[in-house]
Amino acid sequence: KTKLAVSPTRLTLVEASVTDIGGGGDGKPGACHYEVEIATPEAAELEADIGRGSLSVSNWTDPIRVRLRWGEIEFEAIGPLSADCVECSIEGSGIEGKFRYAVGKGNVGVEGLTGSVDGLTHGDTVLRWTKMNPGSQVSITSRVGDVILEIPKTIPLSLDLRVPKGEIYSRLKPSEVVVNSQELRRGIPVTVVAESGNLRLLH
Numbered sequence: 001k002t003k004l005a006v007s008p009t010r011l012t013l014v015e016a017s018v019t020d021i022g023g024g025g026d027g028k029p030g031a032c033h034y035e036v037e038i039a040t041p042e043a044a045e046l047e048a049d050i051g052r053g054s055l056s057v058s059n060w061t062d063p064i065r066v067r068l069r070w071g072e073i074e075f076e077a078i079g080p081l082s083a084d085c086v087e088c089s090i091e092g093s094g095i096e097g098k099f100r101y102a103v104g105k106g107n108v109g110v111e112g113l114t115g116s117v118d119g120l121t122h123g124d125t126v127l128r129w130t131k132m133n134p135g136s137q138v139s140i141t142s143r144v145g146d147v148i149l150e151i152p153k154t155i156p157l158s159l160d161l162r163v164p165k166g167e168i169y170s171r172l173k174p175s176e177v178v179v180n181s182q183e184l185r186r187g188i189p190v191t192v193v194a195e196s197g198n199l200r201l202l203h
Helices: none
Strands: 002-006 010-015 045-060 064-078 081-095 099-105 108-113 117-121 125-129 138-142 147-150 157-162 168-170 188-194 199-202
Touching: 099 108, 108 117, 117 125, 125 138, 138 147, 147 188, 188 199
Parallel strands: 010 045, 045 064, 064 081, 081 099, 081 108, 099 117, 108 125, 117 138, 125 147, 138 188, 147 199, 157 188, 168 199
Antiparallel strands: 002 010
């Protein structure tokens, strides 16, 4: 069963325990597959807590917070997103606002970013910005996997790139890929740590 709570400013989807559905009547969980579709005249703050499954969201401008133990998160044209999951993939396009994620195991691939990103994952990371709002900051850590970032060339950056076991591939001059370089100090702060992988920066 699924509990759905709606208020004027928040919409919460919580997965509850499922027993005796497709099981042997002994109280042990059986196989259960279900889908919940939510459509509202206008967006509201969304909070989802999902054990095993997926979340797909589109055209949702208010903040979204997701906790997922196993599955997928997919989206298109949304507002700020905060995602915590044990094992999952995050894919989508179009985030207006901050993107925060913590993925225990899985890949992250997002395009159409416009603002700050604060992320940690054990997997590959591909992020593409169309612009960066004033005051944006980027902090990305990949424990295992490669990192690919694409940022418009017109955006000045202040870079801190650390790749202890891999390589950095970039069109930037070697003198630009340093911590707080004098030339780029007034740019958007971008910190990337690829602990066991390569970094490709397209700028």
